[in-house]
Amino acid sequence: MQCSVFIATSVDGFIAKADGEIDWLSLAHLEGEDYGYQVFADSTDVLVMGRNSFEKVMSFPQWPYGDKPVVVVSRGLRELPADAPPSVELSREQPQALAAGLQQRGFQRVYLDGGQLIQSFLAAGLIDDMVLTTLPITLGSGIPLFAAATLPDQVSHEQRWQLLSHQIYSNGVLQRCYKKA
Template sequence: MTFTATVFIGTSLDGYIARPDDDIAWLTSRGESAGDLGYFAFLDSVDAVVMGRNTYDKVVGFGEEAWHYGDRHVGVLSTTLPEDADPRVTVYRDMAGLVADLDERGIRHVYPDGGRLIQSFVRAGRVDAFVISVAPVLIGAGHRLFGELAEDVPLRLESATDLGGFAQLRYTVEK
């Protein structure tokens, strides 16, 4: 069995997910007026969340109230996070081990979160859909959602919705 993966993320109009110093206040401050943009309904649709080390550190830094993952499987792809750092997570050292373990667990729908992790999933051909909420702001610099690719990734637009000033774009990856 193999899982499907859906990216759910917010970006600036110019394609950044965080400022150079990892700040996301430009997103969270605007997001407060737009609501959760469907995040919690989306989270209910997944049975595993996988994030990179930077995203894990950011989520943990927000405190317990930001740990919205409940009892679903949570993985962190990191070469530096100690394997016993957090009893709520499984630490993976490489993409091959992560994919093999998720398949072995019978995971059906994965939410990859974090810029570099998403880029790794895209390059590995492991993303099936994107839900991108575009904030009405240009920030000019920072961490881009997408990095360099060896080849095009063809997408099919499923919907474009105005959510309180945010444009939420839903794409399916054409495989």
């Protein structure tokens, strides 16, 4: 099974403002350009996201993932909201156990979303590839994509990545695709 990341950051490495807002992502708008997101999303068969990401997506006017299975990882959330789509389930498992369970269920490629969730899977050595899309903005503070090992059960260790490709778009957006070396 393959665990993959597709995420946007600011130049200074934040995935959201301190209050969780992602309105700055609109800077990336190019008519007819989705930066490869749909091809990526279509290549995954399950989405695993953290609670904060889930709550942000639930605030959108429409659920963007159709009937794709979604696993929300949270230690604090006791149950899903009543309006959660039926394709969503809740997990409190650690990354290794969750990945093993998803593999046993036959999933081939996992889409990981959410800062703390990505950090925990990275610390566990479970991420196989990443698409990092950097927008030409600095936020100064916010929710970092990569942070020192500050979460429970995290161990900081060096990992090597191979740059597979990069692309610079006319609006200054830089996209880099990496795989674990």
